[in-house]
Amino acid sequence: MIQRTQNPFDTLREIRAFTRLTLDGRTWLLPQTEVQALEMSLDIDPEVRTPLGVGAIAFEGEWWPVYCLSSELRLLPHIPAGRRICPLLNNGADRFSLVCDQVETLVGSSRLHPVPTCMASRNSPIQALVLLEQGLGCVTTTESIARLIATAEDRVDA
Numbered sequence: 001m002i003q004r005t006q007n008p009f010d011t012l013r014e015i016r017a018f019t020r021l022t023l024d025g026r027t028w029l030l031p032q033t034e035v036q037a038l039e040m041s042l043d044i045d046p047e048v049r050t051p052l053g054v055g056a057i058a059f060e061g062e063w064w065p066v067y068c069l070s071s072e073l074r075l076l077p078h079i080p081a082g083r084r085i086c087p088l089l090n091n092g093a094d095r096f097s098l099v100c101d102q103v104e105t106l107v108g109s110s111r112l113h114p115v116p117t118c119m120a121s122r123n124s125p126i127q128a129l130v131l132l133e134q135g136l137g138c139v140t141t142t143e144s145i146a147r148l149i150a151t152a153e154d155r156v157d158a
Helices: 008-013 142-157
Strands: 017-023 026-031 035-040 055-059 062-069 085-090 095-098 102-107 128-132 135-139
Touching: 008 128, 026 142, 035 055, 055 085, 085 102, 085 142, 095 142
Parallel strands: 026 135, 062 095
Antiparallel strands: 017 026, 017 102, 035 085, 055 062, 085 095, 128 135
8 A cells, every 4th residue: 555645835735824933024934833832032041051042941841942043044143132032833843942023823824835946955944935915935844943953053063
């Protein structure tokens, strides 16, 4: 019996609610189900750190590592002015937080577009594109961002 696995793009197209994260004016969308909570950046304890992290947030009795990413999803060593909100991301396997300019939920159907071949890269966290009133948004997942962070940490350790 042949068992087919669903294409990641098709899986994203079935999602009805996304969370829009704004990083330096650029829009990133993640499945809303992967956002467990929102915390203020004032709640970050800079003394509790992971490699390349900016601190950690205590939530439900555990420390959640906090990372700061640029609009291009490059890890930043510090928190830029204006970053005030931290979505706690949890997909069941990966659990961490990001420091964002803005976070909001988008409910309803978002018409996703596949990443054009000229932009596609196996290492890219961009899994789809979406046209919003504010411009183009990049769709990703907690797993893709976790892989990006892990890859950056591996480079530092090497």
